[in-house]
Amino acid sequence: MKKTGASPSRKIPGALAAVAGVLLLLPLAGLDAFLLNVLTVGFLMAVYTGSWDIVGGVAGQVSLGHALFFGAATYGCALLTSLAGWPFPLAAAAALLLAAAAGAAAGALSAPLKGPFVALLTLALGEAAHEYFLGQTFFSPEGAYSWGGEGGIPVLLSGPPFSPWTLYYAALAFLVLSLWLMLRITRSEEGLFWTALSGSELSARASGVDIPKHKRRAFVVGSLFAGAAGIGFAACVGRATADDFSLELSFQAATFAAIGGRGTIVGPVLAALVFHSLLQGTGIPSEVRVLFYALVLLLTLRFFPGGVAGTLRERARSRRMVLQGKGRTR
Amino acid sequence: MPSLAQVLVDGVFTGASYALMAAGLALILGVVKVINLSHGAFFTLGAYVAYLLETRGVENPVAAVSMAAGIAFAFGVFLGKSFINPVRSHPFSVAVGSLGFAILFEQAAQILWGAHPLSVDLGPPWATFNGVLLRRWGVISFLVSLALTGALSLFLSRPAGLPLKLIAEDEEIAGAVGMDVEKIRYLTFGAASAVAAVAGALLAPAVAITPTMGRVPLILSLIVVIASGMEKVWTLFFLAMGLGLLSNVSAYLLAPSWSYLLLLFVVCLLLVLRPSGLAAAEPGRD
Numbered sequence: 217m218k219k220t221g222a223s224p225s226r227k228i229p230g231a232l233a234a235v236a237g238v239l240l241l242l243p244l245a246g247l248d249a250f251l252l253n254v255l256t257v258g259f260l261m262a263v264y265t266g267s268w269d270i271v272g273g274v275a276g277q278v279s280l281g282h283a284l285f286f287g288a289a290t291y292g293c294a295l296l297t298s299l300a301g302w303p304f305p306l307a308a309a310a311a312l313l314l315a316a317a318a319g320a321a322a323g324a325l326s327a328p329l330k331g332p333f334v335a336l337l338t339l340a341l342g343e344a345a346h347e348y349f350l351g352q353t354f355f356s357p358e359g360a361y362s363w364g365g366e367g368g369i370p371v372l373l374s375g376p377p378f379s380p381w382t383l384y385y386a387a388l389a390f391l392v393l394s395l396w397l398m399l400r401i402t403r404s405e406e407g408l409f410w411t412a413l414s415g416s417e418l419s420a421r422a423s424g425v426d427i428p429k430h431k432r433r434a435f436v437v438g439s440l441f442a443g444a445a446g447i448g449f450a451a452c453v454g455r456a457t458a459d460d461f462s463l464e465l466s467f468q469a470a471t472f473a474a475i476g477g478r479g480t481i482v483g484p485v486l487a488a489l490v491f492h493s494l495l496q497g498t499g500i501p502s503e504v505r506v507l508f509y510a511l512v513l514l515l516t517l518r519f520f521p522g523g524v525a526g527t528l529r530e531r532a533r534s535r536r537m538v539l540q541g542k543g544r545t546r
Numbered sequence: 547m548p549s550l551a552q553v554l555v556d557g558v559f560t561g562a563s564y565a566l567m568a569a570g571l572a573l574i575l576g577v578v579k580v581i582n583l584s585h586g587a588f589f590t591l592g593a594y595v596a597y598l599l600e601t602r603g604v605e606n607p608v609a610a611v612s613m614a615a616g617i618a619f620a621f622g623v624f625l626g627k628s629f630i631n632p633v634r635s636h637p638f639s640v641a642v643g644s645l646g647f648a649i650l651f652e653q654a655a656q657i658l659w660g661a662h663p664l665s666v667d668l669g670p671p672w673a674t675f676n677g678v679l680l681r682r683w684g685v686i687s688f689l690v691s692l693a694l695t696g697a698l699s700l701f702l703s704r705p706a707g708l709p710l711k712l713i714a715e716d717e718e719i720a721g722a723v724g725m726d727v728e729k730i731r732y733l734t735f736g737a738a739s740a741v742a743a744v745a746g747a748l749l750a751p752a753v754a755i756t757p758t759m760g761r762v763p764l765i766l767s768l769i770v771v772i773a774s775g776m777e778k779v780w781t782l783f784f785l786a787m788g789l790g791l792l793s794n795v796s797a798y799l800l801a802p803s804w805s806y807l808l809l810l811f812v813v814c815l816l817l818v819l820r821p822s823g824l825a826a827a828e829p830g831r832d
Contacts, residue, residue: 276638278637278638278641280641280642325814325817325818328818332580332581332637332641333581333817336641336813336817337817337818339583340765340810340814340817341810343761343765344814347803347806347810348803348807350803351801464649467645467646467649470645471642471646503653506653507650507653507657510649510650513646514643514646514647517646518633521633521635521636521639
């Protein structure tokens with residue numbers, strides 16, 4: 217049987233390869249260190265947005281506290297390397313587990329909830345983490361000064377600092393690998409269950425889908441990718457701050473996903489990359505940037521209330537049907 | 547350092563205004579059938595209006611309240627008519643969009659007035675009982691909130707409030723008997739937003755005015771609305787009052803950030819413990 221809707225997704229890899237080629241070439245074309253750094257963080261933000269799309273787009277569980285998983289990983293890295301003195305790779309592994317645990321907890325708590333209440337619960341969880349870490353200070357082992365809150369906690373890398381080039385290519389490789397993995401997962405059998413969740417839960421249950429189990433799994437997979445992006449961010453920026461848990465960061469993921477086309481993974485990833493690089497690269501202050509995101513989001517939602525991808529797919533389908541009707545009769 | 551008795555009295559005054567705000571949110575949930583995450587932004591708007599009027603030498607609370615209500619009503623009608631009504635049937639768009647509006651407002655406030663906390667003059671105390679001060683803002687906000695909540699309760703029990711109750715009950719019947727459902731919806735949204743701004747203007751002297759100040763009352767109102775619903779106005783009033791007291795006392799006994807943390811904990815607990823008791827708030831039908 218031919219899969220419906222496969223034709224647009226089949227066109228994508230070609231364009232993606234071109235994007236990857238340009239991104240590989242850019243540093244050689246003489247990009248300065250600042251823009252290199254902007255793009256590096258952009259790659260990590262793209263993975264983070266993609267991870268939101270697994271939970272909020274593919275599985276349809278609108279999460280407004282996704283920064284919780286990102287922040288859990290950056291804080292895990294910072295606390296374990298600076299306070300506990302662990303080597304970075306070990307701390308990164310532990311931070312990834314921590315993020316996954318946070319995802320499992322959020323998934324288990326929100327499993328019995330529906331629609332807007334999932335959004336409400338995740339919002340409350342994220343805000344609670346932000347508020348807690350905003351006020352929480354930690355004392356550095358050797359000095360009298362304290363860490364935490366908005367000032368943040370340093371992340372110690374074992375060994376010399378990475379060069380901007382290394383970070384750039386590492387982050388790019390991480391993005392490509394993550395994107396490939398995320399697409400593989402969402403097109404697997406598990407991904408099919410998630411798609412069933414995002415539709416009508418009633419009919420999913422009627423067809424024998426174990427809803428809580430698959431919701432939990434979506435949250436765990438999403439939080440793993442968000443956590444991995446957080447670890448990359450911690451290594452790249454060298455600091456974990458309470459802002460890593462902020463509502464703005466959670467909101468940003470939902471925004472990019474809505475603009476790029478919820479549930480397509482590739483769309484949100486590209487939207488995050490483009491928006492982040494354009495606005496960060498021009499050095500606009502953060503409040504103007506977030507204001508702009510909110511404005512674009514509201515316009516997108518207003519004119520594509522069913523999602524950009526959904527609305528465009530609908531249009532393409534109706535056009536195809538018209539063309540088929542003109543050609544031969546079936 | 548104020549005494550515990552003072553904190554309790556102020557908590558009752560603050561709680562009454564939070565109740566007013568929660569009543570607005572409940573009205574939106576009942577009539578428009580959406581969970582409106584932008585409600586806190588209107589509270590913030592009211593507080594900024596009170597602050598701006600004071601910097602221009604207007605200290606009359608009546609002016610602040612009516613100005614805040616007017617501005618918020620206009621924005622509320624715009625938001626309800628141009629955004630919430632068209633996207634109502636898409637839970638994602640409502641949740642993320644209303645949060646987006648709140649964040650838009652927060653960022654605009656930060657650009658216009660800065661992130662540092664602003665304050666409105668408390669005014670001289672009116673009376674003192676055993677060292678407990680009764681301040682002007684407290685008495686006014688308590689009385690105004692009580693009066694408005696009473697008026698809402700009365701309105702809903704009279705024939706004039708019937709359209710709202712009918713739409714909350716069954717919108718198809720309401721449309722069939724000739725009511726302009728969409729119009730009643732955006733007017734309700736505007737009125738409820740105005741009520742949130744009134745609460746903000748009333749409480750402006752009691753709180754630090756910052757762009758994100760609306761988040762605490764939003765979470766508080768959400769708890770109240772989830773736990774009670776639209777029609778039991780007085781249950782809602784006392785619940786909000788209790789939560790207002792709880793948040794004030796926890797801020798006094800522990801630290802200010804704990805009042806927000808405690809409220810967030812309560813909302814999580816409520817959602818986890820009563821996932822099936824929330825069916826009334828399900829927007830639309832499949």
